[in-house]
Amino acid sequence: MSHVPTFEPFNIQIGDDLTWNVEPLLHEVRHALENLIQNGATAIIDLRSIPLAPGEEEKLLNALGQGEVKAQLNALGASEIIETQYTGVWIVTHYNDEQDIISRFIEITTMPDILRSQSEDIIEAYERLNSDLQNMQIMNQSSVEKIS
């Protein structure tokens, strides 16, 4: 049997001020995860659309923790994609050029779409590789001609 990582359960104290949004959000994530398992339906929660008190976003991120995957994108500024300790629950954070967060989502999915290679980019890459190889051939040919 493969090693199964264990995690400390999160513990939001009832006495903590300003934490009313964290627990309902975690329930929403649980509900979405259940829907992913049963129906294969994905969900995205935009954290910028939720009125979070100071420190609540950090509490939420701490509660979700970090799992096995962490990816960094470099597309119009950096983006960070982290799978949380709850497999299938991802935190996707987009930054601008000045490293400011411009949007942050919780995605409940097997893999966030933005991580996949996009078909348009694959076609463009194929054409570019084709052209690079042709140029290489031309350069090799001219080198051979010079030597001979």
Next chain:
Amino acid sequence: MTIEKSTFQLQAKEMTLGEVLRSRGISRRSFLKFCAATASMMAISPAMIPKIAEALEKARKPSVIWLSFQECTGCTESLLRAHSSTIENLIFDAISLDYHHTLQAASGHAAEEAREIAMAENFGKYVLVVDGSIPVGNPGYSTIAGISNYDMLMESAKGAAAIIAVGTCATYGGIPQANPNPTGAVSVRELIKDKPIINVPGCPPIPVVITGVLTHYLTFGSIPELDHIGRPMVFYGQSIHDRCYRRPFYDKGLFAETFDDEGAKKGWCLYKLGCKGPTTYNACATAKWNNGTSFPIEAGHPCLGCSEPDFWDGGSFYKALSIPTENITKTAVYTVAGAAAAGAVIGAYNRNKKSSAVSKHEKVTIDDLEK
């Protein structure tokens, strides 16, 4: 003097946004990131990201003419300090800002010629953005290149597909219209009756709300759903109070009584310190300011209600809207915003009936607030 446009500019205007971005080497993945940030900015469901991508791919650059009348330039300043520079830059690349006399290099008659060319070339299709109120008391109070604000607005509105009134001055008259309104300032909606007008109030409006409305038009080519006073529902559909993270304190009857008491230090509700959150509709509680850092209530100051009509004439910013008591008929109501406030008072009273703690509320005077 004539203003000539480069071949590139003309070509770029004919291209779709997708083509413009691809010509600049923007990958599809980057485009999806742009769409995700755009969905967040427009306050619409992330499930709509594929539809936004599809619509933006085909969107063509609209011409935008921006007029500034009786204003402080705060609205333009707000927009220029929009935080997501990369994304906003792409949006500004995606529109053709043909006239904005604060931002353009040309001035006087050359600038006016640019406006006239843009209007003629895009008649019936351009978006007219207006910030500032219009003085109708005496046209000489505010003129641009010798043209009165009234004449410039009426002339520019004729060929506009839609008008976006930005800031409380353009939407409701704002501070220039405040009592005694020396210039006879009026809002855009008081003068233009035959065009779709989107009101984006705020003093100033939140930058992402301004760009969000522009982007909605760019993306879908239509105006968003509006409320009864012309504001986009996605940004102004809920009150500050209902989206405020301090709302649970209100529900529990926990209020700051002064700016430096224990309640203030613990971050309790600012209702008794005059917060206009219950009667103010805006996106501050979620979009926030300065790169999502904070908003006035989070900084410990009551909401002034700057996105509501006549907010400047509503009495003291520090006078509580009303304080519910056990008997609504005997309630002393400090109505500062007319019927809307009274409605909120009754709503607040009904909600508070459920809580015995709230039944202990007493009338609070300005003297009490200053204790």
